[in-house]
Amino acid sequence: MDKRSITVIVVLLLCVIAGMPAAAQTLDVCATCHANATCDDKSDGSGKVCNCKYGFVGNGRTFCQDKDECQIGAIKICGQHTTCHNTHGSYYCTCLAGYSPSNNMANFIPNDGTHCQDTDECTTTEICGKGGQCKNLDGSFECSCHPGYRVHNGVEPFHPYKDKASCKVVDCGQPTSVEDAVLLSITGTTYGGVAMFVCDEGFVWRGGENSSVCGADGVWRGLTMVCEAKCGPVPLLANSEVVWHNRSVVIHRCVNGYHSWRGSSASMCGSSGVWQKATLTCIERKPPINHLFVLNEKCVHWKAEKYEEDTEVYTVTYIGYRDYQRSFHDRRKQSLSSKADQLEVCLNLLPVTNYSISITALSAKFTATLTTNTSLPVPPAPVVYYREFETPVPTLRLRRSANTLDPISLYQVFVLPVEGIMVFDCSSPGSPDPSSKSKSSSKYIAAQIHVTQVGTEMNFTVGDGLSYGGFYNAPLENGRDYYIILRAVSQWKAALKSSCVLWAKVRGTSYVLKISLLSAAASVGLVALVTLGRYSLTWFFKKT
Known part of the structure; x- marks a missing residue:
């Protein structure tokens, strides 16, 4: 029954009591007290009254219910480190684990000052075990x-x-x-x-x-x-x-x-109490072939690590390939035997080629490898048949041999009108003038021909009015003197080398010609053959 119902009952009872006749008021009040109540004298002496016992709450007559003392909290009613336990009409307290009551009673009510105090577990022998x-x-x-x-x-x-x-x-x-x-x-x-x-x-x-x-x-x-x-x-x-x-x-x-070079590896304690020390010599262990390098793109050098008296047999294998010539493959091998510790083998390496060079020491079963790239050299000038012509459409001849640089080489035909003192630089680009077909007074390129398109011999007619390799072969003017120069050019990536040769002269009025040829080689054939390479040569032609 809840508190609201109890209140209603109390009010109804009071109303009934108030309406009763005076005779009913003479009843014995104590007889009406609840079982969990006591009958006590009123404080003013006017009669008796029913009061619920300690641990109960109610009106003392019709109901007295148990009071839960623990609901206000264990700490408030029992003290620190406690647990509160409610009973019918009363309660009792116990201590938490690790604590014990001061009166040594497991259950207590703190109205006598009993409280929970710390338990010293360390008083128990070997509570932590041995050690x-x-x-x-x-x-x-x-x-x-x-x-x-x-x-x-x-x-x-x-x-x-x-x-x-x-x-x-x-x-x-x-x-x-x-x-x-x-x-x-x-x-x-x-x-x-x-x-x-x-x-x-x-x-x-x-x-x-x-x-x-x-x-x-x-x-x-x-x-x-x-x-x-x-x-x-x-x-x-x-x-x-x-x-x-x-x-x-x-x-x-x-x-x-390190490895042993020579000598004994044992030290002995002599009868005199002195060590007879071992004579072992340890030297740094190095590869049988080291310090490998190529000098001047020709000779391979290396240092041999071996016993001085030993003869070693070496095999030198070199393989070459070219980025611009996929079909090219240069594979060769050489052998030698030597007791020397510094060795050199000179190889005929081809230009503009990527080489892998391997040297094997046969007895040591050791191979060392290095790579090297050969550079672009000055291309060889062909053999020309120098002549002097009086016709404005001269036909010139040359003869050449196949060369490994042919895939990256070409021939250029320069026409130089003779005008006073002239200078020709073999490395100059020239004035192509292939499309305007105008007759310039300066030198110009009349033709450009890839070497792979040329056989062992070639005839070329200057001034035929045709185009060669995108360059216009303009007709020569009558009455003017010209020098015809053939330039051989090899180029791969950023490298370019050239050589020049004087091919012919077309007669007219004679002047002095000064030709400066850079990076060229010179040769003379038949009447006059001048090859111009990496250096400059000067020809002076006087009037006859």
């Missing part, structure tokens, strides 16, 4: 391990019930010795254990501590004794290490990166 040490906390405790013990299944600090962790004794295991020492005795392998050592037979104790102690971290420490052979410290050799020794013999070997 553990306890630390009390407010309402709890925690454990850690004593020196010589380490936590198992957890980390410090730990709670043995919550974390399931424990302390286990530290065991250092068998002690490790130092060089040339042996174990004499040991008290144990756990924390604090002591191991004693002595020098092995044939060795003497020169200093340091001869005992080792097992530490709290599980590591043996303290052993520093030095044992030396009767002949003294083991002899050391440059660039070597000791691979085995006893009291009288030491075996040496070269360290990584």
Whole structure:
């Protein structure tokens, strides 16, 4: 029944009582009190009244219900670190885990001053287990391990019930010795254990501590004794290490990166107590072929690493290819044998070619490889048949041989009108004038012909009015003197080289001609043949 229903009943009862005749008021009030109420005298002495007992609430007559004291909170009614428990007409308090009541009663009511105080769990023997040490906390405790013990299944600090962790004794295991020492005795392998050592037979104790102690971290420490052979410290050799020794013999070997050159690898302890030192010599290990390079695009040089008295057989293989000539393939091989440590092999490498050069030392079974690119040389000028003509349409002849540069080479025919002192630069581009067909007084290119289109011989007519390679072969003017120059040009990517040759003269009035030919070669054939290459030559022609 809720409070609202109880209130309605109380009001109805009061109304009934108020309407009753005076005779009813003589009833025994105490007889009407509720079972959980007491009948008490009114404070003014006017009669009796029904009051609910302690732990109940109501009007004392028709109802008295249980009062839940715990609803106001355990701390307020029971105090700190408590739990409140309501009962019919009363309540009681208990302490939380880690705390105990001051009156040592499990259940209490704090009206007598009883309260919950911290329980010191550390008073319980070995609550943390063997090797553990306890630390009390407010309402709890925690454990850690004593020196010589380490936590198992957890980390410090730990709670043995919550974390399931424990302390286990530290065991250092068998002690490790130092060089040339042996174990004499040991008290144990756990924390604090002591191991004693002595020098092995044939060795003497020169200093340091001869005992080792097992530490709290599980590591043996303290052993520093030095044992030396009767002949003294083991002899050391440059660039070597000791691979085995006893009291009288030491075996040496070269360290990584070095190899033995000559000499004995054993040091012996003599009867006089002096080491007879090994004579082993260790030298730096290098490839059998190193310092490989190509000089002047002709000769390959390398350094040989071997025993001086040995003869090595080498095979030199070189393969060439060209980016501009896919069908080109130059593969050749040479062999030689030598005792020298500095070697050179000169190769006939072709120009404008990418080469891969491999050198194999047969006995060492070692191959070294390098790559090199040859450069673009000055192209060879063809053999021309120089003549002087009096016709404005002269036909000129040349003869040539096939060359590996033919795919990137061409011939240009220059026409130079003779006008006083003239200068011709073999590297100049010239005045093409292929489309205007105008007759310029300066030099111009009359034709451009790819070398691959030329056979072993070629005839060319100057001034025939045709176009060759996009250049107009303009007719020559009557009554004027001309020099005809043939230029050979080779070009690959940004590199360009050329050479020039004087091919013919068309007669007219004689003047002085000065021709400066850069990067050209000169040759003379028949009447007069001048080849102009990387250098300049000057011809002076006087009037006859």
